[in-house]
Amino acid sequence: MSSGIVPPKSGSPLRKRASLQAPTTAEIHGGPRTRQLQPARSLPGPPHCLKHFPVDLRTSMDGKYKEIAEELFCRSLADSEMRSAPYEFPEDSPIEQLEERRQRLERQISQDVKLEPDILLRAKQDFLKIDSAADLQLFKEQGEDLVDHLPKDRDVLLEREFQRVTISGEETCGVPFTDLLDAAKSVVKALFIREKYMGLSFQSFCKTTARFLQNLSEKPLALRMYEEIPETPVAADAPVHPPFADQHPYEKCDPESMPGDLGFGLKMVNGVVHVYTKQDITDKTTELDLPYPDFPTSFIHICKSWAYMTPTSDGISAKSGHAHILAGWRMLPIPVIKSFCYRRLQYLSSKFQMHVLLNEMKELAAQKKVPHRDFYNIRKVDTHIHASSCMNQKHLLRFIKRAMKKHLEEIVHVEKGKEQTLKEVFETMNLTAYDLSVDTLDVHADRNTFHRFDKFNAKYNPIGESVLREIFIKTDNQVSGKYFAHIIKEVMFDLEESKYQNAELRLSIYGRSRDEWDKLAKWAVRHKVHSNNVRWLVQVPRLFDVYKTKKQLANFQEMLENIFLPLFEATIHPASHPELHLFLEHVDGFDSVDDESKPEHHIFNLDSPLPGNWTEEDNPPYSYYLYYTYANMVVLNHLRRKRGFHTFVLRPHCGEAGPIHHLVSGFMLSENISHGLLLRKAPVLQYLYYLAQIGIAMSPLSNNSLFLSYHRNPLPEYLSRGLVVSLSTDDPLQFHFTKEPLMEEYSIATQVWKLSSCDMCELARNSVLMSGFSHRVKKYWLGPNYWKEGPEGNDIRRTNVPDIRVAYRFETLCQELTLITQAVQTEELETIQEEDSLTMSSSLNTR
């Protein structure tokens, strides 16, 4: 390793291979390869790109950094001599030693800073900028809400020069070239497939990855299905809080003012809704021109995509689908690819460790330089939280006690045809308000819930009584969800109070009857359950087997119809479902929930019955649920896009437990996932999730009570490798103790894993990026250019993430993508093109 990029030897006999070297900064930014390479100089003296800085501010510090870096480098060399291999990092590196070293460095640097009057002066000036008496006066005048303004000039804060870790040499990836080629081909194919699936459904795909794939694709970018997000200008110095309309969005539910009726007809064909331009759906020719994913072709495609994971895959016929989906899943550990991906992931971890060793102080200094901003006042989104457990146990307890005081005589329940008041309900339980405590409530997960999802589910019943769950945490009950609405509004109020915390709450749609959506929407509109800090996701529990056994459903298609037809109707004729139309404005998309570790008796393959023929009492497998949710969402999104309505995304629980192949479905079909714990066991998938930058909402406290103890949680590992992870709470009712469960989550993670302030801010930034809040809102929260690649998209004044960190992530991703795509480029491109069933089945593309 060397600090500095080594220019390629021009006369190298292995010119072809030379392309495998780490890309230069110029390449990363899409510059021509032939350009004269500027030595990336960070030491000593002012870097050429930062010449406008006062020179004396940097020189002596840079010299110091160099000294420190060299010292670190020497020590790490000395350390590594004690190990058997240079890339092997000790499993349990003695924390005390590392810490002591870090502290010593910190002391050294702070002493150096004392000798740097210019730096001090500057920091002081920065500080004075906001804390001057005049500013304070201004704050008071503008009221609390406007306190969060931005320091004028972002450029003053730009800090892009840092110690880069680069690898030089002919074969930079540590495996034979043929192995690299095989692995790269499979990886590229998998990425192409995800790109197609995301494009078809209007879900987002990582821009950087798309740009690299573009180099391998013959089709110009313009022909792709997904489009640039339309721009609404937000000024660079706009405030951190976006302006919201004064009127409550549910204030005016007026069918008259809603978009008109298109008069389209609907019919579900083979589990997917088809749209017809006439109400009369018998005339096939009136079918609206939309991409309808049809079962066999798309499905073979799913099988095939995983058959791609092997370099030796033969042609796949429709008949052998069964064998292949099995094979596809088994193919993940094909030694060559697996070991390649494993090595890359190890490399990414080690590289990050080096990055932190060399740049920690600089990152910290960059954060300190930003006035006003710190971890407490940056945006955070709780990316995975269920509405029915979004309050903590103390909150629920107080709420129940209050209800017992205020609404004792209210009829809240019907037991065997007889109406019961709240008083009677508690009398039958032999309880008074005084008796109630957190202990009697008994909703918290404990040691008995570990690996017992059934016991955990029972914890949703306060005092073990399902009747209390029905009264207090359901939207559809005798009091039409009044209590639940109130308690959620209290949670919303707390979020608004905290200003910078937001949540994406999951509400349930079960698919048992056609009116569930309308009831849910009416609940939200009637009780005005809305907050600018909250977005909704709709979770569909995978409980077909339960409803089938109870004879509530005849086949699986009925469940799909109940879930999707109302959404299509509300899109075609909003005034026919006025509340639903309003409610959908605030819904991000779909989640799929249940215990993933439940055994699956079926494998989704070509012999699987179509949804209309799924009449057995067994539950369809995970991939079946996910596929049909995706397929219907594709059609719905196209219809909604045509009408100018916003589109939905798929964000399932995935990889919490159970088979690893759930993560394969998640990779292909969903914009991002919750949990992803099992990626730790699947290096190929983990590497793919990294390259595609798929968001993973992780909840280590929840995992700790259910599936994986805290110290084994892979979050810190994922984060170090550059996977897009965020922290979320899952179920504060069961897992958390305080009024700010998300902060609790950050606090524990930070303490257990010794995260730096930069790591925490990076997690928070990730949470906003992967959330469903609107593009416009994100511009205020993260910066007007947040969607741009690399440090250009970062605004440290809003995110408190140093540009250095963002640049490191971006350059590292670009280097991985270069490695992969250039390896493939050296081969004849045709090998990929010829198997171009990569493109969605032709019937999908031509429509």
Ligand SMILES: [Zn+2]
């Ligand atoms: Zn969950």
